[in-house]
Amino acid sequence: MGLSATPEVEFHDIQGLVQRGYKELPAAEFVLLTVTDALHARTWLSKLADRIEPATAPGHDKRDRASALHLALTYQGLQTLSVGKETLDQFPLAFREGMATVHRERLLGDRGASNAANWRWGSAPCQPNADAEGLCETDRKLHLMLLIYAKDAPTLSHIKKSVLDELDTSGLHRITALDTVFLAGPECDPTGNPNGPKEHFGFRDGIAQPHIAGMPSREDGHAVPGNIIPTGEILLGYANTYGELPEGPTDANGQGFGRNGTFLVFRQLHQDVVGFWNYVARQATEKRCSAVELAAKMVGRWPDGTPLVESPEGPQASLQTHDGFVYAGHPKHPDPHGFHCPVGSHIRRTNPRDVLNDDPRQSLELSNQHRIVRRGRSYGTPLVEDMDPAKLMKIPDDQAERGLHFICLNAAIDRQFEFIQNLWANNPKFGGLYDDPDPLIGVLDGEKATFTVQKEPARCTYSDMPRFVQMRGGAYFFLPGIAAIRKLAGLKG
Ligand code: HEM
Structure with missing residues (x-):
């Protein structure tokens, strides 16, 4: 055979x-x-x-x-x-x-x-x-x-x-x-x-x-x-x-x-939902930008699922579950430098697609050596019934246990899941960044982390970012x- x-x-x-x-x-x-x-x-x-x-x-x-x-x-x-x-x-x-x-x-x-x-x-x-x-x-x-x-x-x-x-x-x-x-x-x-x-x-x-x-x-x-x-x-x-x-x-x-x-x-994975939205809202007020937009930049998609690289200005119903995109070689909005979808966002660093190096085709091949099939399910009562970010942002902390039972499937745990978590999510220098771990799941020892939004004429840096996700078992x-x-x-x- x-x-x-x-x-x-x-x-x-x-x-x-x-x-x-x-x-x-x-x-x-x-x-x-x-x-x-x-x-x-x-x-x-x-x-x-x-x-x-x-x-x-x-x-x-x-x-x-x-x-x-x-x-x-x-x-x-x-x-x-x-x-x-x-x-x-x-x-x-x-x-x-x-x-x-x-x-x-x-x-x-x-x-x-x-x-x-x-x-x-x-x-x-x-x-x-x-x-x-x-x-x-x-x-x-x-x-x-x-x-x-x-x-x-x-x-x-x-x-x-x-x-x-x-x-x-x-x-x-x-x-x-x-x-x-x-x-x-x-x-x-x-x-x-x-x-x-x-x-x-x-x-x-x-x-x-x-x-x-x-x-x-x-x-x-x-x-x-x-x-x-x-x-x-x-x-x-x-x-x-x-x-x-x-x-x-x-x-x-x-x-x-x-x-x-x-x-x-x-x-x-326990999620500190109030901590996440408090941080985002505080930073947005300081920098005079929209909190939902900043949170979307951290994820790489709008709350409804629309990928930022496809629609940086706002969500679009027809793109809510869209997965067929690349970054550098995007036909309409090429985004090699992260101006639409930040380099350090969760989805861009857990699957960098065609932006791992300067050769998009080779990059796609390299990224595909580190893929996982995700099968996670959430647990715990939601803070607000309809999961509306505008409400999540204002709700007081109920200290309840809630989060994600993250489940993924792969044939080589070390080259797939562990590689993603270690070399992409936890790596503060990912993609030329400096002290930016993944804003959702990254871990930075010692000091609080930074999240950077690439922008012209100058990038915008959000500092003192705490850890929003903690392990409860696995x-x-x-x-x-x-x-x-x-x-x-x-x-x-
Ligand atoms: C509480 C923890 C987590 C949260 C809240 C979270 C949230 C998200 C969200 C909202 C998306 C975008 C929607 C989608 O494509 O499904 C996403 C995508 C993704 N996440 Fe996570 N995630 C978490 C943990 C993890 C972990 C631990 C890993 C792996 C180490 C991971 C790897 C990925 C990957 C590979 C994608 C798809 C990227 C792409 O292909 O575009 N996530 N996650």
């Missing part, structure tokens, strides 16, 4: 979450589990495998789906279910070591309140009890995550009941359940809206995604030239951008336990192919 750039993708074996984010299923919950008895847990798994929602070949999408179920496992989960050492050793280091290591703490900026010692799950204050591998008790116990999506709350609770009711006799114990909220802005229709909800700062989220070769997404129009990445950038067992198989438990033909699987990065998971879940269920030991 050769390594083809556009291979035959085995839709029936791939978990459907790789293909779609289930925006038509606004109710969702993520249940974290520990295996207490591997034998019984395998029986539970064998039944669950039949209920996992597979991806679908083009033209076969089920638009009337009422729910979807997915399963991901940590390295410790695979170990506990007796996956052989030879297979385990083939997994890449980042997945084997997990998110909460001293090295990754530095890489990802998980310091201070965001440090793993303060997480609610995934890790815990563990230094004194850490074992020889540096793992603490809670790390050891987080084995599985069930991702449950449903069209409404009653359907969600019905599915939960049917899967989790006899958990204790199934050799499993529930660690915690992470609930979610669908934040529908005025432009969003929560029932069957294909365009995505908002996140807590008030911006439409879940718009830009890479198009995976051989695997069209449900929404057409994502196959924009320059936005197609090789299948192996997301799925194990297929050729990646280097024409090689991603690291993982597959043989030279891409077959084996890892095939059709991907790595799922989960980070529970882990690296493997989202296996469905046949691999059946293999797990049939293991002995």
Whole structure:
């Protein structure tokens, strides 16, 4: 079997979450589990495998789906279910070591309140009890995550009941359940809206995604030239951008336990919504500019989703979910220097498209070596029901816990997710800037950060920017192919 750039993708074996984010299923919950008895847990798994929602070949999408179920496992989960050492050793280091290591703490900026010692799950204050591998008790116990999506709350609770009711006799114990909220802005229709909800700062989220070769997404129009990445950038067992198989438990033909699987990065990110809008409003007053415009410059899109590079003057309904753009080579508004969409904005630095260097074509290729498929969901009560920035700006702080369950899929955690967070988001010198980390998710040690808006005749600098997002918990998971879940269920030991 050769390594083809556009291979035959085995839709029936791939978990459907790789293909779609289930925006038509606004109710969702993520249940974290520990295996207490591997034998019984395998029986539970064998039944669950039949209920996992597979991806679908083009033209076969089920638009009337009422729910979807997915399963991901940590390295410790695979170990506990007796996956052989030879297979385990083939997994890449980042997945084997997990998110909460001293090295990754530095890489990802998980310091201070965001440090793993303060997480609610995934890790815990563990230094004194850490074992020889540096793992603490809670790390050891987080084995599985069930991702449950449903069209409404009653359907969600019905599915939960049917899967989790006899958990204790199934050799499993529930660690915690992470609930979610669908934040529908005025432009969003929560029932069957294909365009995505908002996140807590008030911006439409879940718009830009890479198009995976051989695997069209449900929404057409994502196959924009320059936005197609090789299948192996997301799925194990297929050729990646280097024409090689991603690291993982597959043989030279891409077959084996890892095939059709991907790595799922989960980070529970608390958002300080009042802090964000207070900062933006204060700076806007000082500099006599519009607060919503400044916030849009920080994101790179207007709150309704319109990309700034397409429409720097204001939002446009027809561009709310537009993803087919570049910066330097934009046919109508070329923006190599960030005058429309600032160099340091969240979307321009998490996917710089054609502006990584002076050669737009090469730049697009380089950017596409660091893409992720995002599947996040918000959690916590919204500060205002309709997510209107004008209201968000004025509301007093209720100190409530709210944020984003950031979820992304990638075949190489170190070259994709970690690279984006470390070298693009946390890098204060990104794109020739000076002390500007990503205004939403970047981390700068010591001093407060700066956000720069490129302008003529002189740039405008917004200083003393605090950190608006903090980590609350997280882990690296493997989202296996469905046949691999059946293999797990049939293991002995
Ligand atoms: C609370 C945390 C976060 C918030 C509020 C947030 C918000 C947003 C928003 C509003 C967009 C634009 C809409 C869209 O294209 O979907 C976006 C895009 C994006 N975000 Fe985030 N995000 C967060 C965390 C992250 C993290 C942790 C990463 C990766 C390390 C990330 C990577 C991206 C990428 C790759 C895009 C698409 C860029 C493009 O292709 O144009 N985000 N985010």
